[in-house]
Amino acid sequence: MMHRHHHPIWDLPLCFVIATTLILILALTRCGADDASFLNCSSTIQCGILQNASYPFWGRSRASYCGLPNFELTCQDNTTPLLNISSQIFRVLQFNDSLKTMTVARNDYWGTLCPASYTNTTQAVTSSFGYTSDTVASNLTLYYGCEASPTTIASAIVNSQFNCTTNGNNVTGYFITKKVSDITNIDPTILATYFGGCTTSVVLPANQSAIQEIEWNPTSATVESAIDNGFGLQWTVDDQCTLCLASGGQCGRDNSSGDFACYCQDKSYSSTCSGSSRQFILSPAGVLVIIVASISAIAIIFILKIKTRIFSWKVPFVKSEKDPDIEKLMVIHGSLVPRRYRYIDLKKMTNSFSKKLGQGGFGAVYKGEIRDVGLVAVKILTGSKSSPEEFINEVVSISRTSHVNVITLLGFCYEGKKRALVFEYMPNGSLDKFMYSGKALNMSSSLEWKILYQIAIGIARGLEYLHRGCNIKILHFDIKPQNILLDRDFIPKISDFGLAKLCLGQESAVSILGMRGTIGFIAPEFVCRNLGRVSHKSDVYSYGMLVLEMVGIRDFDIKVSNSSEMYFPEWIYRNLELGKDLKLPLNVTEEEEVLVRKMIIVSLWCIQTNPSDRPPIVKVIEMLEGSFESLQMPPKPISYSPTRPSSQHWEMTTLSSNWSHEEERILENIEENNNTW
Numbered sequence: 001m002m003h004r005h006h007h008p009i010w011d012l013p014l015c016f017v018i019a020t021t022l023i024l025i026l027a028l029t030r031c032g033a034d035d036a037s038f039l040n041c042s043s044t045i046q047c048g049i050l051q052n053a054s055y056p057f058w059g060r061s062r063a064s065y066c067g068l069p070n071f072e073l074t075c076q077d078n079t080t081p082l083l084n085i086s087s088q089i090f091r092v093l094q095f096n097d098s099l100k101t102m103t104v105a106r107n108d109y110w111g112t113l114c115p116a117s118y119t120n121t122t123q124a125v126t127s128s129f130g131y132t133s134d135t136v137a138s139n140l141t142l143y144y145g146c147e148a149s150p151t152t153i154a155s156a157i158v159n160s161q162f163n164c165t166t167n168g169n170n171v172t173g174y175f176i177t178k179k180v181s182d183i184t185n186i187d188p189t190i191l192a193t194y195f196g197g198c199t200t201s202v203v204l205p206a207n208q209s210a211i212q213e214i215e216w217n218p219t220s221a222t223v224e225s226a227i228d229n230g231f232g233l234q235w236t237v238d239d240q241c242t243l244c245l246a247s248g249g250q251c252g253r254d255n256s257s258g259d260f261a262c263y264c265q266d267k268s269y270s271s272t273c274s275g276s277s278r279q280f281i282l283s284p285a286g287v288l289v290i291i292v293a294s295i296s297a298i299a300i301i302f303i304l305k306i307k308t309r310i311f312s313w314k315v316p317f318v319k320s321e322k323d324p325d326i327e328k329l330m331v332i333h334g335s336l337v338p339r340r341y342r343y344i345d346l347k348k349m350t351n352s353f354s355k356k357l358g359q360g361g362f363g364a365v366y367k368g369e370i371r372d373v374g375l376v377a378v379k380i381l382t383g384s385k386s387s388p389e390e391f392i393n394e395v396v397s398i399s400r401t402s403h404v405n406v407i408t409l410l411g412f413c414y415e416g417k418k419r420a421l422v423f424e425y426m427p428n429g430s431l432d433k434f435m436y437s438g439k440a441l442n443m444s445s446s447l448e449w450k451i452l453y454q455i456a457i458g459i460a461r462g463l464e465y466l467h468r469g470c471n472i473k474i475l476h477f478d479i480k481p482q483n484i485l486l487d488r489d490f491i492p493k494i495s496d497f498g499l500a501k502l503c504l505g506q507e508s509a510v511s512i513l514g515m516r517g518t519i520g521f522i523a524p525e526f527v528c529r530n531l532g533r534v535s536h537k538s539d540v541y542s543y544g545m546l547v548l549e550m551v552g553i554r555d556f557d558i559k560v561s562n563s564s565e566m567y568f569p570e571w572i573y574r575n576l577e578l579g580k581d582l583k584l585p586l587n588v589t590e591e592e593e594v595l596v597r598k599m600i601i602v603s604l605w606c607i608q609t610n611p612s613d614r615p616p617i618v619k620v621i622e623m624l625e626g627s628f629e630s631l632q633m634p635p636k637p638i639s640y641s642p643t644r645p646s647s648q649h650w651e652m653t654t655l656s657s658n659w660s661h662e663e664e665r666i667l668e669n670i671e672e673n674n675n676t677w
Contacts, residue, residue: 038263041066041250047075050095055241055251059084065261066252070128071235082107086124093230098339098372099410100237101132105230106204113173113224114164118144118200125233131205132232134404134491140206140214140226143174145199162220174198175223177214205231208404209489212454240271247272338399339411343418350378358430360482362498367425375425376410380418381498391419397472398497405462407485407495423495427488431455432481435552449592451490456547456599457624458492459484463543464617466494467536473503475535479542480521481549521545524609537611540620544606547599594628605634 043061045053050073058067059074072084073092081092083104090104108115131137144164164171210226241251244262249272254261264273347353349368357365363382369375391414399409413420428434459479466474476483476494483496523541525531588596602623608614613635615623623631 035263035265035267037063037065037252037268038250038265041252041263045073045075045081047073047081048079050081050092052097053095054097055237056235065255066250066263068128068253070124085128086122088119088122088124091230096372099234101232101234103230103232105228109204109227111224111228113142113162113220113227114166114171116166118142118202120203121205125205129233129235132234133402133406133408134208135205135231135233136208136211137205138203139177139211140204140223141176141201142204142223143176143198143201144171146172146174146197160218160220160223162223175214175218175220177211177218207231209487209491212489212491216450243272249273338395338409339422341411341413341420341422343413343415343420346378346380346413346420346422349376353378353380358482360496360498362496363420368422370410370422373410375427377423377425379421379423381420388414394497394500394502395421397474397502400472401466401474403462403465405458405492405494406465407493424493426485426493426495428486428490430482431484431486431492431550434486435481435550449588449595452550453595453599453624455484455486455490455492456550457621459494459546460543460617460621460624462492462494463539464621467539467617473536475501475503476539477501477542478518478521479539479546480518481546484546523611525611531609532611535611536616537614540606540614540617541608541611543617543620544603544614547603547606551596551599551603598624598628598631601631601633608634 040061040063041055044051045057045060045062047060053073054062055066056068056071057073058064059072064072070085074082074084076082081095083090083092083102089107091107091110092102092104094101094103096102106121108117108119125131126137160175162173162175164173204227206226207229210222210229214222214226237251238260240260240262244251247262247264249262249264249269252261252263252268253259254268259270262269262272341349346368349370350366351368353364353366355367357367357377359365360379363380365377365379367375368378395409395412402408407426408424409421410424411422413422463476463479466476474497476497477499478496479494483494485493485495487493521542523534523538525534525538602620605615605623606620
């Protein structure tokens with residue numbers, strides 16, 4: 001009996017053939033007449049630096065139903081994009097559609113402190129947009145119509161006078177860079193009397209670095225520059241629009257009801273385009289092409305099938321690089337997941353990892369560039385033991401943070417065993433580069449300590465945001481100079497969340513096996529658990545040690561690598577208590593010495609052995625920003641005797657080859673208590 005020969009072509013999955021045919025049909029069909037609204041909303045807005053702006057923006061060629069109120073764009077002289085928010089005009093200085101951010105400036109204040117009328121920034125800005133993390137919404141106030149010289153005001157207010165000629169009248173004005181609500185016991189209506197009975201005031205948003213520049217150099221020119229440099233806005237595109245675009249439509253709104261509308265090729269829908277509404281007309285010539293193309297597709301699949309079988313005979317097992325768990329997790333988290341990059345994308349943006357910026361505890365960092373973003377830092381993770389779920393959860397948590405003093409996560413890569421994070425690039429590198437030298441920040445000595453002081457406050461604000469400000473509390477557990485990055489204006493950014501832990505709800509303490517952190521910055525409760533639970537106070541301890549290192553009260557010419565005799569809290573405490581010289585550089589002014597002593601006293605509070613004796617980070621900020629006279633000396637530092645943890649539980653990032661005297665005493669106690677663990 002003859003057996004029918006089983007040809008490999010009969011093993012071809014029927015779905016491949018069907019899918020190929022359908023794709024060809026769709027490719028060779030032509031739709032009926034497109035809806036006019038669909039065509040209009042398919043266009044984008046071009047003007048100068050603004051390119052390809054689409055929903056929720058409208059204006060120029062895009063009708064009002066293609067966008068949302070307060071998102072109207074016009075183009076001045078075909079070069080300058082203007083944004084109309086509730087009839088207030090803003091110049092668009094930068095526009096990034098992929099990140100959904102822009103930098104804008106008040107058009108009426110462009111190049112002047114004396115506009116035709118004095119109006120506050122419209123409240124519609126906050127109802128339609130959000131401020132970016134580097135924007136200070138209400139820290140710059142201009143007062144107009146002030147007739148007399150101002151009286152003495154609290155030292156917290158930086159003030160300066162400017163003069164205007166408005167509508168032919170000479171007007172005297174003043175500016176402050178402190179929120180009125182932050183000025184103790186001063187009512188906003190009374191504050192104007194300090195400037196001689198001013199008739200009106202205007203509050204303007206500004207960039208954080210611009211505010212600091214005004215405080216360092218309080219002149220009308222720096223104020224004008226701060227306003228012209230603009231402030232950051234961000235917007236979001238809701239899930240309805242995402243679904244509409246995925247169905248082939250264009251996002252917009254119904255002009256009558258104001259509700260969302262999805263404009264499709266045939267008509268508009270309330271959510272997504274209906275697949276059955278699309279009418280396809282196939283030409284007779286297209287039928288012949290489809291038949292030929294289908295046969296060709298089957299032949300190609302057949303050849304690939306044969307090659308796959310031959311390859312499988314030679315290579316028994318080939319592991320797939322695609323992780324189904326990651327795909328599921330990305331669908332679950334949806335828009336909260338930042339942009340995902342392929343490993344080949346990372347190689348392209350870093351020029352095959354040619355420019356290494358540094359080496360951290362969990363991998364190397366490389367300089368890269370993305371066309372629509374700019375310069376970035378790419379961290380290739382190594383030695384990570386986290387599961388796909390843990391990795392994605394951490395990525396989502398970090399990406400949800402938005403603060404001027406926390407590094408911004410732009411994207412990630414998860415491809416097989418390859419994992420990477422893409423961050424914003426910090427041109428001034430890490431804080432450790434600017435320590436141990438009297439010429440630390442390459443700036444004049446009169447500004448140097450003020451900058452260090454502002455950096456210390458910025459780090460504290462970043463920690464306060466992580467502990468209290470974001471949706472999920474984040475305990476960092478590795479605060480050290482190498483993990484503090486500085487932008488071009490020396491604004492600090494907390495980075496490297498490799499050892500961080502997430503706290504849900506109102507939790508502030510976590511359970512951790514072993515030690516986390518870097519020798520010299522680890523809180524004692526990591527070593528000696530009878531001192532208390534590991535919590536947000538552990539970050540406070542690391543912060544205190546970091547600030548002491550920033551102050552560097554010993555030999556200012558010491559090398560970074562020589563850390564064997566770094567700091568002695570007891571010696572510091574004794575000298576402060578007795579009012580002795582702290583061996584600061586000779587060129588330190590009295591004002592700067594007050595800042596340094598304030599930083600030291602606050603640090604001594606932070607490094608108290610018992611976690612309950614340490615202040616929360618919000619109190620740390622209050623002490624740093626308050627007066628020196630109001631500070632109280634903390635309790636005298638005491639030694640602690642930790643027991644030895646099991647070696648397999650230790651998680652260290654960077655271990656110094658040299659140990660401080662205090663750490664040597666700790667290790668001696670560890671050895672003595674080895675049998676008690």
